[in-house]
Amino acid sequence: MTRLRGYLYPKSATGASSVVPAPPWHYSGDLLTVEYRTDPARVRELLPRPLELAEEDPGAVAVIWADWQSCAASGEELLDPVRSQYKEVLVVVRCTYRGRPYSRCVYIWVDKDFAVARGLHQGYPKKLGSIHQTRPHPHGPAPRIEAGARFGATLAAADRRIAQAVVTLREPSGSGGFVNAHPMAHHRWLPSIEKGKGLALDELVETAAASVDAGTPWRGDADLELFEAPTEELARLEVREPIAAYYRQVGTVWDGGLLLESHTSGAE
Amino acid sequence: MTRLRGYLYPKSATGASSVVPAPPWHYSGDLLTVEYRTDPARVRELLPRPLELAEEDPGAVAVIWADWQSCAASGEELLDPVRSQYKEVLVVVRCTYRGRPYSRCVYIWVDKDFAVARGLHQGYPKKLGSIHQTRPHPHGPAPRIEAGARFGATLAAADRRIAQAVVTLREPSGSGGFVNAHPMAHHRWLPSIEKGKGLALDELVETAAASVDAGTPWRGDADLELFEAPTEELARLEVREPIAAYYRQVGTVWDGGLLLESHTSGAE
Amino acid sequence: MTRLRGYLYPKSATGASSVVPAPPWHYSGDLLTVEYRTDPARVRELLPRPLELAEEDPGAVAVIWADWQSCAASGEELLDPVRSQYKEVLVVVRCTYRGRPYSRCVYIWVDKDFAVARGLHQGYPKKLGSIHQTRPHPHGPAPRIEAGARFGATLAAADRRIAQAVVTLREPSGSGGFVNAHPMAHHRWLPSIEKGKGLALDELVETAAASVDAGTPWRGDADLELFEAPTEELARLEVREPIAAYYRQVGTVWDGGLLLESHTSGAE
């Protein structure tokens, strides 16, 4: 009898074809975070019940650029870096579930298929984008991580620029921001293959890092611009008031989450 | 109360952000199909129960290059063609389910995120690839669709060439091949977010075109090469005996499928 | 003694490495042309002496999308289509040289290196861009080449959209436009490797197709938008008055040009 192997698709006799191996997934990366306040009504409209708006600072948004290298347990992807390196922009808000605070990724873009696939599993709504962020470097014109250093960051999708930021570092900080600081409350949704039959998968899951090994964050200021596009709504989370920006180098591990709710026959 | 809209992720107040709008999905494209026989044991090992090997010609495989333009009901993607055009290579075998013949896509690569997302819904195990196929043209050095015309086709993933073919057309044909001629029997699988808890989604679905408007197929010969790669197993479906090759221009519509089986707590 | 071979760089013992083989170069492609009038002063500022503004309709501009398959004499690139297919947007104005009318490409973007290299030789100032245009198709939702058919076309560079157009076809036409209808008057410039020494190469060349085999053009209307970008000046050629739009399928051959003037020690 055939026993198909592979953590995700495509499954095969050996499992070698899977778009991503089984967790734990290990990451090294640089995070450039821009926090600001938007109209809380624009956050609320992205929160399906039973999620509720955060009580304190409900309009806070974080737009986070990340430049990653990632691998599964064997680490072999690091030596074939087209399989480990990817870039990401994620847009995070806060919410509450049964009175507890959560972060929630409402939009996200990446530039590799293995990152899309991990997002399906974790409930990140990943599209493809073209993503760039200035890298710190010890020599030449690129910035060091130090006071006054400036980092640029851009996002495009479907051949349109969606967001861009310039961040100026000011000083070391005790935190890397507060918006993306809680466990994530994400949905995993898939419509029924049959029209009009609602959702075949409708789960609310909690996901967070299994461990984090991070450097000292730097805090600074950001100039953030969001642009309209026919199939993107990031600009709807308009910038009302800047909060702060952060630069942080991190190592992290992801190794599974927690099912909060499952509704197998919910109306779509 | 918030009512989120959007056929797939990300959901929003308007639904405009969804990586793909709701079906029906309309397609115009050129299909270059190469059929051959491999060791039937290599087909069987890709068929999870309750699927069984086809009784007749069980080692038949089709490798199909497709150059698509697609859209939802409004057709607006056609006028912003970065949102409608994509290329695809799919690898199809046959199987039986409860005694009825089905086709099944075992490997597939595309080059756009909206195509990845449609595949998630339809059970196509899509990775990203770099895909090229010669286009017919009425003028200059590119081939017409006629006897003796030659078309090249290539597939790369993760910066490695995985497959290449050169097809020479011979004559008009009554069919475009037999391997991809049945409804598809696909799985939609997603692991539980909790480690060791098996599958959260485990469905066997049937999916087929709602309608097809196709031109006359041309039949010919192919020279097909498959290459090894660390994370691909297409070359394991080694070419034992060529069958035929086909060129066909088609219009088609997809508008939902049929749930055959669902196992909500199956062991992973 | 070593004899290096190769039409362009890199040269080698065999010549196989050259980014493009020697002419003649053969092309099959679809051209979507949008003609309009801008301020003639904006055209004049792009014409170095001894080129002068066209006497009649001096503000006419053509923005042309082209979807190409190309090859050298052997045609082998057509069977490995990643080496033959490319897309292009060129912006053309008219001028006069010694009283004779010429066309001149002032901006151009392509998406492959062999196309960049051919442009160096021919005096096309090629950058890389991301280019899309709707393709006609005999089946499904994509347009046929017929009255009322609509084609979209877009250009992005450095992750910003630079231009987009929607063209509606009206009727067959006796011509495919008048702006790009003359031989091209192009410069081939390269600065001295030594700072402050002016130009090492400063040629005015004439280049035109050696032969053309084209289908009947269709004429129509266009909605063209040009967008600002920090390193692009296409939007400076602002649309004052639409002229017409054209769709044409062509085969063509390029096989060398003519040196009009050479200034080997001109000030830069």
Next chain:
Amino acid sequence: MTRLRGYLYPKSATGASSVVPAPPWHYSGDLLTVEYRTDPARVRELLPRPLELAEEDPGAVAVIWADWQSCAASGEELLDPVRSQYKEVLVVVRCTYRGRPYSRCVYIWVDKDFAVARGLHQGYPKKLGSIHQTRPHPHGPAPRIEAGARFGATLAAADRRIAQAVVTLREPSGSGGFVNAHPMAHHRWLPSIEKGKGLALDELVETAAASVDAGTPWRGDADLELFEAPTEELARLEVREPIAAYYRQVGTVWDGGLLLESHTSGAE
């Protein structure tokens, strides 16, 4: 009278469109160098007269991966990093000119147009490629720059993998290699626009960094593989004997070169 501005093409009234601004050009980057010996005859066949084979260790080759951020004097590209970041693989041999030792880049691939354009000026024979190299990182699974650290590096062009290496660092080193340690002796060649008229530009130039600010190199071992491809000849420089591998972080400035010889009517 029109005065066109712009260091390279396209020239315009403002100069803003030029694919690259005027030097000096500033660079920050990480270099992964693999040195080995090939058959000296394979090096000699890539050296046009008057260049001669190096007297000592004439078969030495360096394959160098580089991960760059670059900018002109204003530095503005660093804040729009799609315009500053690029990756590169260059293949370097040594030679002599009038008895003096030079390095010479015989093959090179980059992934941005501004890098292609700078190469035209400097005599680097640049094609486009897809290039990846492991990045050092202070946290998580990516390597630190330390003994035992392993870095992978890959090169693909036209959807085929051309080269890959895994480098293991052993210890700090007094040098970053000897093959790419001399000024470069490069040709700048362009055929006449008229067929059969030989070269319009035929220069031998010397180019070197105006200044370098580099970190301590690390020395190690490499496993290097070169692959055949129809339009690449890197594999012809077959690995006979490994020499060493190096990792180095550098800042550098380029600000013009020196014309060694110019032949304006040489036979092609």
